[in-house]
Amino acid sequence: xxxxxxxxxxxxQAGDSLRLSCAASGRTLxxxxxxxxxxxxxxxxxxxxTISWSGETTFYSDSVKGRFTISRQNVRNTxxxxxxxxxxxxxxxxYCAARLGDxxxxxxxxxxxxQGIQVxxxx
Numbered sequence: 001x002x003x004x005x006x007x008x009x010x011x012x013q014a015g016d017s018l019r020l021s022c023a024a025s026g027r028t029l030x031x032x033x034x035x036x037x038x039x040x041x042x043x044x045x046x047x048x049x050t051i052s053w054s055g056e057t058t059f060y061s062d063s064v065k066g067r068f069t070i071s072r073q074n075v076r077n078t079x080x081x082x083x084x085x086x087x088x089x090x091x092x093x094x095y096c097a098a099r100l101g102d103x104x105x106x107x108x109x110x111x112x113x114x115q116g117i118q119v120x121x122x123x
Contacts, residue, residue, distance in 0.1 A: 001026075002032060003025045003026045004098060006114040008117070011122065021078055022036070022081075029078070029098065030053060033053055034050065034072065035049065036048040036079075038119075043092075048063075089121075091119060091120050094117055097114070
């Protein structure tokens with residue numbers, strides 16, 4: 001497993017942007033597919049975006065497609081989630097997760113998780 005730490009969350013207003021970072025330690029992230037999920041109070045964990053180890057393949061949920069962009073810099077051992085045009089319904093704890101193998105959309109496919117970071121969008 002690889003250790004993951006999210007950063008970049010916070011409180012913003014509707015329409016603002018945030019960039020979340022997922023930094024890896026202990027092992028290189030270069031061989032791992034990574035995904036972002038979020039969980040709002042009382043809701044299940046929701047898949048948002050995933051990226052292959054090379055960065056060549058990405059996939060998004062319909063809820064964030066066109067607003068969020070996942071990217072990675074393997075030299076920095078970091079994956080990013082650029083979030084634009086944020087809405088109050090984007091308020092949640094955001095998690096990054098990693099797995100050896102292909103990019104995936106199911107939380108059960110990932111065995112390394114960050115601790116999560118709060119994103120709050122006010123109206």
